[in-house]
Amino acid sequence: MNVNERQLREVIRQGEGISTEFKACRGQLTRDVYETVCAFLNRHGGTILLGVKDSGEVTGIEPDAVGQIKKDFVTAVNNPQKLHPPAYLSVDEVGVDGKSVLRIYVPESSQVHRCNGRIYDRNEDGDLDITDQTLQVAALYQRKQATYSENKIYPYAGMDELELDLLAKCRKVAVLRQEDHPWRNMDDMDLLKSAQLYQIDPETGKKGVTLAGLLLLGKRSPLLSAVPHHRTDLILRKVNLDRYDDRDFVDVNLVESYDRIMAFVIKHLPDPFYLEGTTSISIRDAIFREVASNILIHREYTNAFPAKLIIERGQVRTENSNRPHGFGVLNPETFTPFPKNPVIAAFFRQIGRADELGSGMRKMMRYGKAYGGADPEMIEGDIFRIIVKVPEFGAIAETESWAQSKPQETHDGAHEAQVAPEKPIKHPASTQQVTQQVKRLVGILRGEMARVELMKALSLKDRINFARSYIDPALSLGFIVMTQPESPQSPTQKYRLTEKGKNLAKNLKAVK
Numbered sequence: 001m002n003v004n005e006r007q008l009r010e011v012i013r014q015g016e017g018i019s020t021e022f023k024a025c026r027g028q029l030t031r032d033v034y035e036t037v038c039a040f041l042n043r044h045g046g047t048i049l050l051g052v053k054d055s056g057e058v059t060g061i062e063p064d065a066v067g068q069i070k071k072d073f074v075t076a077v078n079n080p081q082k083l084h085p086p087a088y089l090s091v092d093e094v095g096v097d098g099k100s101v102l103r104i105y106v107p108e109s110s111q112v113h114r115c116n117g118r119i120y121d122r123n124e125d126g127d128l129d130i131t132d133q134t135l136q137v138a139a140l141y142q143r144k145q146a147t148y149s150e151n152k153i154y155p156y157a158g159m160d161e162l163e164l165d166l167l168a169k170c171r172k173v174a175v176l177r178q179e180d181h182p183w184r185n186m187d188d189m190d191l192l193k194s195a196q197l198y199q200i201d202p203e204t205g206k207k208g209v210t211l212a213g214l215l216l217l218g219k220r221s222p223l224l225s226a227v228p229h230h231r232t233d234l235i236l237r238k239v240n241l242d243r244y245d246d247r248d249f250v251d252v253n254l255v256e257s258y259d260r261i262m263a264f265v266i267k268h269l270p271d272p273f274y275l276e277g278t279t280s281i282s283i284r285d286a287i288f289r290e291v292a293s294n295i296l297i298h299r300e301y302t303n304a305f306p307a308k309l310i311i312e313r314g315q316v317r318t319e320n321s322n323r324p325h326g327f328g329v330l331n332p333e334t335f336t337p338f339p340k341n342p343v344i345a346a347f348f349r350q351i352g353r354a355d356e357l358g359s360g361m362r363k364m365m366r367y368g369k370a371y372g373g374a375d376p377e378m379i380e381g382d383i384f385r386i387i388v389k390v391p392e393f394g395a396i397a398e399t400e401s402w403a404q405s406k407p408q409e410t411h412d413g414a415h416e417a418q419v420a421p422e423k424p425i426k427h428p429a430s431t432q433q434v435t436q437q438v439k440r441l442v443g444i445l446r447g448e449m450a451r452v453e454l455m456k457a458l459s460l461k462d463r464i465n466f467a468r469s470y471i472d473p474a475l476s477l478g479f480i481v482m483t484q485p486e487s488p489q490s491p492t493q494k495y496r497l498t499e500k501g502k503n504l505a506k507n508l509k510a511v512k
Helices: 005-014 032-042 063-077 134-147 164-177 188-194 211-217 220-226 254-268 283-297 342-350 359-372 436-444 451-457 463-476 499-511
Strands: 020-023 046-050 091-096 099-106 120-123 126-129 198-200 207-210 232-236 246-250 307-312 315-321 377-380 383-389 480-482 494-497
Touching (some): 005 020, 032 063, 032 099, 032 120, 063 099, 164 188, 164 211, 188 198, 207 211, 211 220, 211 342, 232 254, 246 254, 254 307, 254 342, 254 463, 283 307, 283 315, 283 359, 283 383, 359 383, 436 499, 451 463, 463 480, 494 499
Antiparallel strands (some): 046 099, 091 099, 120 126, 198 207, 232 246, 377 383, 480 494
């Protein structure tokens, strides 16, 4: 969650409390920082500011010590000898009055954590060591188990019920994103335990894969045995308003579900050109990355209500079952994020499928108006709803963003000019905007071709630009389709022209 100086000043002004703690820590971390982390994890989460005295005076962190403090903190909270179970937390640096303040956001955990073997809880007066208070410890375990259904243990579920190849891919992604990621040297069982997907019930001694583990990585059969109502309905409803124009029933694990949701979005929603500064970004993907992760992460899986993503004319609606912590439309400026499934959310963050709690929502709000002309709406209740306004294909006209466009530097140092969309080519059943890049792609696509073949034919080297400027718009406009739509990231994925694409190719050839 990115916090600017103004927001940080407001936190400091409000002072310490049950969810806020200040630590001076000028040159090094103190031991009680980890006790506060443990207490926040066990209670309702909170924010720790390093470089601020208890009185609220900003002393800052010594410039030479900032890097080492960050490194020491991340290493310690990932060390089960220090904090058990480990927590994957990050440290943000914010400047206040020219001084460096380090901010640590600690979400509430669905587990009971120990720091140096001791259990800490939080109240208005600070961190409390409750290890020897039997009733308080028991109440803490009961609260966690009652609140978070993702912790349910399935004693007869083991490694055979999980997609181990998918687990290996997740480990690889996490390590690519963070070279020294703690998963790097863990075997499969250690990784599952570290991610809290395999647990031991402290009361019964039973151990096994948790509901979170089955949901994230489970094979289809054991997953549906544990949660038979698990399903996400993806619906396109623009022409046939009584039924649907396209539909996908997604009842696979959450990692694969995310890919299916994004593939459906890419297939049916446009991705207009957008410049952030001098960089071209996909605001469609930024928005619906958050929408997809929200549907999957924040769902109440004990409720049989099926989640839905419905693409309609001019908007997308989502619905998912929810355990509400309030009712009504959420205000992104004032709302307090609450983790519905912290274990699932933490796993998604490690593999880059979700942002820190709350920041993804703010990103969606930032881009939503630019994308569809109105701010997205999020309505909290027993059913959580999101409404995102979207542009129609024919409405994607030349915008101010195109006027700002100029050659963009690719990853290999070459330059490829961003070409403004030309006037639409009119051909049977289409008056949509077709960019020069899409025309080039359609013009060279023969039979079934892989990404590398297409890039070679187009003399391109930048994979990101190729995806955003060529493949994604062509898919959105319905000129091409994937040969493996159920596995959009498959290394053997290929593309072919649709009938619509073939018609465009003929028209392009006739114009020549």
